[in-house]
Amino acid sequence: MSTKLRLMCSYNGHIVPCPHDKSLCYVGGDTRIIVSEHATSLATLSTRLSKTFLNGRPFTLKYQLPNEDLDSLISVTIDEDLENMINEYNRTAASRISSISRLVPRLFSLSSLLLPLRSELPSSSWTLPL
Numbered sequence: 001m002s003t004k005l006r007l008m009c010s011y012n013g014h015i016v017p018c019p020h021d022k023s024l025c026y027v028g029g030d031t032r033i034i035v036s037e038h039a040t041s042l043a044t045l046s047t048r049l050s051k052t053f054l055n056g057r058p059f060t061l062k063y064q065l066p067n068e069d070l071d072s073l074i075s076v077t078i079d080e081d082l083e084n085m086i087n088e089y090n091r092t093a094a095s096r097i098s099s100i101s102r103l104v105p106r107l108f109s110l111s112s113l114l115l116p117l118r119s120e121l122p123s124s125s126w127t128l129p130l
Helices: 042-053 079-095
Strands: 004-017 024-027 030-037 059-064 074-076 104-109 122-127
Touching: 004 042, 004 104, 030 042, 042 059, 042 079, 074 079
Parallel strands: none
Antiparallel strands: 004 024, 004 030, 004 122, 059 074, 059 104, 104 122
16 A cells, blocks of 8 residues: 555535536536645644645535535544545545545635535535545
């Protein structure tokens, strides 16, 4: 197993209802790859992400499991949550469920969590490639 995580980050996009089936989808924004150690702490990763993608602004981190919808996001608030996310990443990568199946962490600005979900709320999306 590699000691590195390759995180494909899409940020400054929006979560909106999909018109054809009323599920939620992520649209817009930019995409970059960031590489991190498997053994990183949540504080270290959060600081790096905030400085790299959000100009130091605070955020909350959530992730999406393969085959789950955006309304089932899992919060990452402590190191154990990050460890669980990385374990899911490893399990998904090892099983090679499909080339499309990915664990998808997402960044949300704290201000967007105080408002109801609306199409104009920005978020950042992370796709962990297999």
